[in-house]
Amino acid sequence: MTGQVRTVDGRVAGRRGQATRQKLLDCLSEMLSSSPYRDVKVIDVARRAGTSPATFYQYFPDVEGAVLELAEEMAKEGASLTEFVAGRSWVGRSGWQAAEELVDGFLAFWRKHDAILRVVDLGAAEGDKRFYKIRMKILNAVTNSLTDSVKELQAKNKVDKDVNPAAVAGALVAMLAAVASHQKGFQSWGVKQAELKPNLALLVHLGITGKKPTK
Amino acid sequence: MTGQVRTVDGRVAGRRGQATRQKLLDCLSEMLSSSPYRDVKVIDVARRAGTSPATFYQYFPDVEGAVLELAEEMAKEGASLTEFVAGRSWVGRSGWQAAEELVDGFLAFWRKHDAILRVVDLGAAEGDKRFYKIRMKILNAVTNSLTDSVKELQAKNKVDKDVNPAAVAGALVAMLAAVASHQKGFQSWGVKQAELKPNLALLVHLGITGKKPTK
DNA sequence: TACTTGTCCTGTCATGCCGTCAGCTTACCG
DNA sequence: CGGTAAGCTGACGGCATGACAGGACAAGTA
Numbered sequence: 001m002t003g004q005v006r007t008v009d010g011r012v013a014g015r016r017g018q019a020t021r022q023k024l025l026d027c028l029s030e031m032l033s034s035s036p037y038r039d040v041k042v043i044d045v046a047r048r049a050g051t052s053p054a055t056f057y058q059y060f061p062d063v064e065g066a067v068l069e070l071a072e073e074m075a076k077e078g079a080s081l082t083e084f085v086a087g088r089s090w091v092g093r094s095g096w097q098a099a100e101e102l103v104d105g106f107l108a109f110w111r112k113h114d115a116i117l118r119v120v121d122l123g124a125a126e127g128d129k130r131f132y133k134i135r136m137k138i139l140n141a142v143t144n145s146l147t148d149s150v151k152e153l154q155a156k157n158k159v160d161k162d163v164n165p166a167a168v169a170g171a172l173v174a175m176l177a178a179v180a181s182h183q184k185g186f187q188s189w190g191v192k193q194a195e196l197k198p199n200l201a202l203l204v205h206l207g208i209t210g211k212k213p214t215k
Numbered sequence: 216m217t218g219q220v221r222t223v224d225g226r227v228a229g230r231r232g233q234a235t236r237q238k239l240l241d242c243l244s245e246m247l248s249s250s251p252y253r254d255v256k257v258i259d260v261a262r263r264a265g266t267s268p269a270t271f272y273q274y275f276p277d278v279e280g281a282v283l284e285l286a287e288e289m290a291k292e293g294a295s296l297t298e299f300v301a302g303r304s305w306v307g308r309s310g311w312q313a314a315e316e317l318v319d320g321f322l323a324f325w326r327k328h329d330a331i332l333r334v335v336d337l338g339a340a341e342g343d344k345r346f347y348k349i350r351m352k353i354l355n356a357v358t359n360s361l362t363d364s365v366k367e368l369q370a371k372n373k374v375d376k377d378v379n380p381a382a383v384a385g386a387l388v389a390m391l392a393a394v395a396s397h398q399k400g401f402q403s404w405g406v407k408q409a410e411l412k413p414n415l416a417l418l419v420h421l422g423i424t425g426k427k428p429t430k
Numbered sequence: 431t432a433c434t435t436g437t438c439c440t441g442t443c444a445t446g447c448c449g450t451c452a453g454c455t456t457a458c459c460g
Numbered sequence: 461c462g463g464t465a466a467g468c469t470g471a472c473g474g475c476a477t478g479a480c481a482g483g484a485c486a487a488g489t490a
Binding site: 036037038063064114118121122123124125126127128132135136143147160162163164166167168170171172174175177178179181182184185186188189190191195196198199200202203206207210212 | 392
Binding site: 222266267 | 466
C-alpha cells in the first residue's frame with residue numbers, strides 16, 4: 001500500500017534514514033514514559049537520539065505527528081487482542097476461562113503500551129479524529145467480537161432482548177481500558193493486582209452472559 | 216483554614232486581584248475546552264483575559280498550577296456525586312432506580328467538566344500525585360459507598376464471599392468515568408445516548424448485586 | 431582515483447513563547 | 461495629602477520552533 005517511508009519534504013528514506021527515524025521514534029517513546037506529554041520537546045528527543053532538532057523535522061511535522069506514528073505501530077500489534085475473544089464460547093466453564101484470558105491479555109497489553117495509550121486516549125477525548133481512529137482500531141476488534149457473543153446468546157434466549165449488545169460490549173471494553181491505565185490507583189483502595197483480575201473477569205462474565213460464572 | 220488567596224510572591228490578593236485571578240481561571244477553562252491541552256499557552260490565556268502574561272505568573276506558577284486550581288474547584292462540586300449512592304438500597308425495584316440515578320448523575324457531571332477531567336485523568340495516569348489525589352477525591356466518595364453496599368450484601372449472603380468489594384466498586388466507577396469521557400465514541404458503534412444509560416445501569420446493578428435487576 | 435548523484439544531517443536564523451524583574455499606576459488608610 | 465501595599469505591565473535573556481541552504485557521506489560510474 002503505502003510502501004515507502006517518506007521524509008517531510010518528499011524524498012524516500014533509505015537504509016540510514018529509516019534507522020535514524022526509528023531511533024527518534026524509540027527515544028520519543030522513552031520520553032513519553034518518563035515525562036509528562038506536555039513537556040516532551042523536540043529538542044529533547046533529538047538530543048537523546050544523538051542528533052539535531054532539524055533532523056527530527058525532516059521525518060515528522062511535529063511531536064504529535066511522531067506520536068501518531070508510534071500509535072499506528074502499536075495499533076498493529078493490538079490486532080493480537082482479538083485472539084482473546086474471537087470464536088470463544090461463553091457458556092459454562094469455558095466462559096469463565098474466556099473472561100479471565102481476556103482480562104489478562106488486555107491488562108498486559110495496556111501495561112506494555114501505557115505511555116502511548118495515555119496520549120491516544122487524551123487525543124481521542126479531545127476530539128482529534130486521527131487519535132480517535134487509532135483508538136477505535138484497537139478497541140473495535142474486541143468490542144465487535146464481544147458484541148457478537150452477546151447477540152448470539154440473545155438469539156438463544158440466554159440474554160434479555162432489551163440488552164443492547166454494542167452498548168454492553170463497549171462499556172466493558174472501556175472499563176478494561178480505564179482500569180488498565182489506572183492500575184496503580186487501585187492499590188490505594190487496598191486492591192492488589194492479583195485480586196483485581198478475577199473481579200474484572202467476574203464483571204465481564206456477568207456483563208456478557210448476565211449470569212455468575214461456573215468456575 | 217487556608218483563608219486568604221495569595222499571589223506567587225506572597226502578597227494577599229484583594230478584591231480586584233481575586234477578580235483578575237478568577238477571570239484567568241475562567242479563560243483557561245474555555246481554552247481547555249476548545250484546544251488541545253498541549254497547545255494551551257500562558258500568553259493565549261492572558262490575552263483572552265485582556266491582561267498580560269506577567270499577570271498570569273503573579274497568580275499561578277504555570278499552566279499546570281492553574282489547572283490544578285480549576286480541578287480543586289471541580290472536586291468540591293464532585294462531592295455531590297455521593298448523594299447518588301450513599302444510603303441507597305440495592306434490593307428489588309429500588310436497586311434498579313439507584314443504578315439508573317448513579318449512571319445519570321455520573322454522566323452529567325462528566326459531561327459538564329469534561330475538559331478539565333481529561334487533564335486530571337492524564338495527570339493521574341502519568342503518575343502526578345497532585346492530579347491523582349484530586350481524581351481520588353472525586354471517585355472515592357462513590358467508590359467507598361459502593362464498596363460498602365457490596366459488603367453489606369455479602370454479610371447477608373446475597374453476594375459471593377470471594378468477591379472483592381473494593382475491586383468491583385473501583386472497576387465499575389472506572390467504567391462510568393471512561394464511558395463518560397468517550398461518550399461520543401459510542402455513537403460510532405451505533406449506540407445512542409439514550410440506549411447507553413440503561414445498559415450501563417444494568418452493568419452496575421449486575422456488578423453490585425450479582426443479579427439482574429427487577430424493573 | 432576522480433566524478434556524479436542522491437541521501438542524510440546540521441548550522442544558522444527569524445520568530446514566538448517562557449518566566450522574571452524593576453518600576454509604574456491604582457486603591458486604601460490615617 | 462503622603463505613605464504603603466496591591467496590582468499591572470514593558471522589557472529582557474533564554475530557549476524551542478520550524479525552515480532553509482549547504483556540507484558530509486555512501487554508492488555507483490568511468
